[in-house]
Amino acid sequence: MNKRYRLRNNADFEKVYKYGRSVANKLLVLKYRKVDFSILRFGFSVSKKYGKAVKRNKIRRQLKDIMHKRIDRVKSGYDLVILVRQEAKNANYCDLAQAVDNLFKRAKVIEDA
Numbered sequence: 408m409n410k411r412y413r414l415r416n417n418a419d420f421e422k423v424y425k426y427g428r429s430v431a432n433k434l435l436v437l438k439y440r441k442v443d444f445s446i447l448r449f450g451f452s453v454s455k456k457y458g459k460a461v462k463r464n465k466i467r468r469q470l471k472d473i474m475h476k477r478i479d480r481v482k483s484g485y486d487l488v489i490l491v492r493q494e495a496k497n498a499n500y501c502d503l504a505q506a507v508d509n510l511f512k513r514a515k516v517i518e519d520a
Contacts, residue, residue, distance in 0.1 A: 412447060423487075434494055434506040436510075437489055441484060447481055447482070447487070451470050452488060456493065477508075481516055485516050
């Protein structure tokens with residue numbers, strides 16, 4: 408995954424939380440914010456309540472892979488933050504992929520095919 412697509416510092420995350428909009432389902436929450444520059448950036452937030460570092464990193468890796476496969480369909484000019492809910496512990500890769508697709512469609516950040 409190319410580093411230019413990542414939200415890196417805490418200030419960027421805070422701007423998305425403060426000024427962005429959100430949609431949610433039972434597994435994930437998507438916070439998104441339209442920005443002036445024409446690049447898509449995204450980040451992931453997994454609480455320590457989710458589990459130890461191994462579990463948090465595993466779901467983060469799965470979400471990065473899901474995003475990598477969909478990055479060409481997502482509209483540019485957005486900052487996206489995906490927050491993981493507790494119910495995602497029991498979800499498999501396919502469930503997470505469907506949840507991400509659902510959030511993108513509801514937020515209208517995905518280009519119609």
